[in-house]
Amino acid sequence: MSPWQPARTPAAPRKHRPPLRLTLPGTTDAVRHALLEIFASGLLDGSSDNLLSSAEIVLAEVLNNIVEHAYAARAGDIRLLLSHTETGLVCKVMDSGTAMPGLCLPKGDFQPLGQTADLPEGGFGWFLIRSLVTELTYQRIDGENRLSFILPDEQS
């Protein structure tokens, strides 16, 4: 199944939470606002603290990466579809910005920290994302970047 089909309805949804759809401009201020909106929406109410913190970290990294890279040259919107299922938070993120180099997601390997003078000041984003999500996929379709992943709810 294409990751862009609607998420399968779980056999026994914990609560009947409708998926959350959001469209935001590709700016860092809009990303901050969208995160606050997601957490105020009730979509994640009752989730473990672990899922809540992972969701905030991952969504911030994913969305700010789009702002900084996909929309580095020109402005555009980001579309989000979030579904809270038995598995966890199923996230689909779309933008019409520049494609990922080589049409592949960055590996996001852990960077050895070394001495103070050599400490990395960036490059943590994909490491954090890959540390916290499952079923990460990327597709470039019809001029759009389509990223999909699940933030697992270990307590479900």
Next chain:
Amino acid sequence: MELLAKERGAMLVIRTTQDRIDAASAIQFKDRMRDITGASAAPRVVLDMSNVAFLDSSGLGAVVAVLKALAPDRTLELSGLTPTVQKVFRLTRMDTIFTIHDAVPDGLRNVG
């Protein structure tokens, strides 16, 4: 990005009043920290992050940049990390680089 600073002997305690150090505010945070630490000669700088509910990789990069700018003669210590901020430090293993206090060392609370 408002930061409140108070110098006590060899220690400069800086408290953040904004609750997010993220891609939208990281550069401003770094600039303000540079101004404040540049105006003091205290060898030990303690950043009280108890008001910061969220920090992303840009915010982490800014905190690391402040540490590097103070080194090798001065140190940056952190205090009062909230759970999500703690998680970012733990995952990136930056918790092994910084001295992290549960609360600002004695006698240095109520900065500003």
